[in-house]
Amino acid sequence: MAFHEIRFPANLSFGSVGGPERRTEIVTLTNGHEERRTPWAHSRRRYDAGLGLRSLDDVAALIAFFEARAGQMHGFRWKDWSDFKSCAPSVAPSHLDQDLGVGDGVRRVFALRKAYASGPARYWRPVAKPVEGSVLAGVGAVEKREGVDYTVDLASGEISFAVPPDAGAVVTAGFEFDVPVRFDTDRIAVSVSSFQAGDLPQVPVVEVRI
Numbered sequence: 001m002a003f004h005e006i007r008f009p010a011n012l013s014f015g016s017v018g019g020p021e022r023r024t025e026i027v028t029l030t031n032g033h034e035e036r037r038t039p040w041a042h043s044r045r046r047y048d049a050g051l052g053l054r055s056l057d058d059v060a061a062l063i064a065f066f067e068a069r070a071g072q073m074h075g076f077r078w079k080d081w082s083d084f085k086s087c088a089p090s091v092a093p094s095h096l097d098q099d100l101g102v103g104d105g106v107r108r109v110f111a112l113r114k115a116y117a118s119g120p121a122r123y124w125r126p127v128a129k130p131v132e133g134s135v136l137a138g139v140g141a142v143e144k145r146e147g148v149d150y151t152v153d154l155a156s157g158e159i160s161f162a163v164p165p166d167a168g169a170v171v172t173a174g175f176e177f178d179v180p181v182r183f184d185t186d187r188i189a190v191s192v193s194s195f196q197a198g199d200l201p202q203v204p205v206v207e208v209r210i
Contacts, residue, residue, distance in 0.1 A: 011052075011058075012058055013080075015052035016081075018045060019045060019047075019080075020044070020045050025039070040208075045181070046082065046203055047080070049062065064106045069182070071185070073188050076181060077178035077181075078178055079178055080178075084131075086196075093176060095173060096141065097173065099172055100159070100172060103164060103169040105165075109161075110161075111159075112127040113157075128156075129177055129180050129210070134175050135173060135174075137161075138157055139166075140166070141169060142162070145166035180210050
């Protein structure tokens, strides 16, 4: 499957509904206790692109995008308006937002990631599709310059430093990011009369692993 480095129209995804899902397998024992396990290390996000449509022009734009991706064949970028920054939605990203690791004087490449913490638990989400021009990186709390001190691979979410960070130096970054997704259907059914009456088509979108 190919991945097209193009974002689904952000104005259409703005009204969408969706979020993360997990897969948990639960076995109830004869004594009433449960055993729980998950085969997934990372959550997977699902959305409904149909809810963001507001006009027939939006429908035309959706169909054009769908046809260009050949339905489920090719992946694309999706802006999740509820979660697209390395920081809180109300503030701008900073080079201190997320820890990427600790330098050892040899390693030059660090992968972007985002932490979700609640109480003692913390989940690290890999970020593979940063937004161009949004990545701010720092080493030892000192901000570095993109294009001079580091480069960003927008297709993989990896930062490559020109000089390996010193041993013990904490590498940090702030960024905006998209979700790699594909359509979860090979069919879009739209009725003009139903659409004008407020009946929106269902257009499922699902996250893909990169």
